[in-house]
Amino acid sequence: MQTRNKIFDDLSQLMTNAMGVAQGAKGEAETAMNSLVDRWLADRDFVTREEFDAVRSMAQKAREENEALKARLDALEADKG
The missing domain is CATH 1.20.5 (Single alpha-helices involved in coiled-coils or other helix-helix interfaces)
Structure with a gap:
C-alpha cells in the first residue's frame, strides 16, 4: 500500500x-x-493613436476654415452681382 x-x-x-x-x-x-x-x-x-488624433484635429480645423472662407467668397460674389 x-x-x-x-x-x-x-x-x-x-x-x-x-x-x-x-x-x-x-x-x-x-x-x-x-x-x-x-x-x-x-x-x-x-503612426500612434495620439499622432493620428492630432492630424485628424488639424484636418478638421482646416476644413472648418475652408468652409468659412468659401462662405465669405460666396457672400462677396453675391454682393458684386
Whole structure:
C-alpha cells in the first residue's frame, strides 16, 4: 500500500513539475510573440493613436476654415452681382 502511495506521489509531483514547465514556456512564447509583433509594427512605420488624433484635429480645423472662407467668397460674389 505504501508503494502505491509513493507511485501516486511521484506521479503527482511529475505532473506538477510538467505544468510549471508548460506555464513557463507559455510565458516565454507570449513574450517572444509580443516582441515580434512590436518589431513588425515598428518596421511598418505606423503612426500612434495620439499622432493620428492630432492630424485628424488639424484636418478638421482646416476644413472648418475652408468652409468659412468659401462662405465669405460666396457672400462677396453675391454682393458684386
